[in-house]
Amino acid sequence: MKYSIRISGYGSELTIGSVTEEEKAILSNPDKDLQEIVFEDLDNGTSEIDDQFHCFGATSPFTITIEDEDGNELYEIDEENLYDYDTEDFSLVENEYPEIDATKDLLICYSGEKGTFFLGYVELEGEFDITKLKIVISDVEVGDFFYFGDIISNVLYDGEEIDNWGGDTDGKSFDVTKNF
Numbered sequence: 001m002k003y004s005i006r007i008s009g010y011g012s013e014l015t016i017g018s019v020t021e022e023e024k025a026i027l028s029n030p031d032k033d034l035q036e037i038v039f040e041d042l043d044n045g046t047s048e049i050d051d052q053f054h055c056f057g058a059t060s061p062f063t064i065t066i067e068d069e070d071g072n073e074l075y076e077i078d079e080e081n082l083y084d085y086d087t088e089d090f091s092l093v094e095n096e097y098p099e100i101d102a103t104k105d106l107l108i109c110y111s112g113e114k115g116t117f118f119l120g121y122v123e124l125e126g127e128f129d130i131t132k133l134k135i136v137i138s139d140v141e142v143g144d145f146f147y148f149g150d151i152i153s154n155v156l157y158d159g160e161e162i163d164n165w166g167g168d169t170d171g172k173s174f175d176v177t178k179n180f
Contacts, residue, residue, distance in 0.1 A: 002069040003128045005162065007118035007152060009062035009078075011169070013111045014140065014148060017049030018104040019178075027107060027178055038109065038176050049107050052100045055138060056167065057152040058117040064135065066128060074128055082135075090131045095139060096153065102143030105180040110148070112173035119166025122157045132158040145179045 019027060026041050027034065047054070064077040077085070077092075085092045100106075122128070136154035141147045155162045 001124055001126070001128075003074070003122045003124065004065075004067050004069075005118065005120045005122065005133075005155060005157075006065045006067075006116060006166065007058045007062055007155070008065075008116040009058050010060070010112070010114050011056070011058035011062065011117045012113055012151065013047075013056040013109075014053065014151060015047060015050040015107075015109045016053040016100055016140070016142065017051045017107055018101070019049060019107050019180075023049070023107070024105050024180060028180070034178065035174065035176050038107075049109075052104075052106065053098050053138075053140060055140075055151050055153045056113075056117065057138075059149065059151050062117075062152065066130075066133075068128070075130060085130055087131075092130070092133060092135055094134050094136045096136055097139050097141070100140070100142045102145060102179065106142065106178065108142065108146055108177050108179075110173075110175045111171055112175075113169035114172055115169030116166045117152070117169065118155060118164050120155055120162035120164055122162060129158075134159075142179065146177065 060079045066075040067073050134156040137150045138153040
C-alpha cells in the first residue's frame with residue numbers, strides 16, 4: 001500500500017551563509033537598500049550563499065495530512081495536536097538545533113511562502129504506523145543576533161528520510177539581514 005504525507009500551510013525558504021570579502025563589500029554599499037543589493041548586485045544569488053543553513057519548510061500554522069492510496073485520510077496533524085500522538089516510548093517530533101557560526105560574516109535571507117512544502121510517499125506491506133513517523137523541526141538561532149524559530153526541516157519513516165516530491169508555494173514576503 002502506498003501512503004502520502006503532505007505538509008501545507010505557511011513556511012519559508014531560509015538561507016544562512018558566510019560571505020566572501022568581495023560579497024561583504026558589495027553588501028555594505030550605503031547607497032542601496034540591502035534587499036536591492038541582494039537582487040541586483042550579487043552574482044550567485046541568495047540560494048547559493050547557504051553554507052551554514054538552508055531549508056525550505058513549513059512553519060506555524062501548518063497541516064500534516066497522511067492518506068492511503070485511495071485518498072482516505074488517516075491522520076490530520078497540526079501544531080495544536082502535534083504532540084497528541086506522543087507516548088512514553090514515542091515522540092512524533094525530533095528537534096534539531098543547527099550550529100551556525102555567528103563569528104563569520106553572514107547573510108540571512110528569508111522568503112515567506114504559503115502552499116504545499118512537502119509531499120512524500122511511503123510504500124508499505126501493511127498499515128501505516130504513526131509511531132514510525134518522525135517530523136524533524138529545526139530551531140534556528142544565530143547567536144544573539146538572529147532567531148528564526150521552528151521550521152520543519154525533514155520527514156522520516158522508520159528511520160529513512162522520505163524524498164520530497166512536492167513544493168508548490170506562492171511567495172508572500174522576502175527579508176534579508178546581515179551581521180556585519
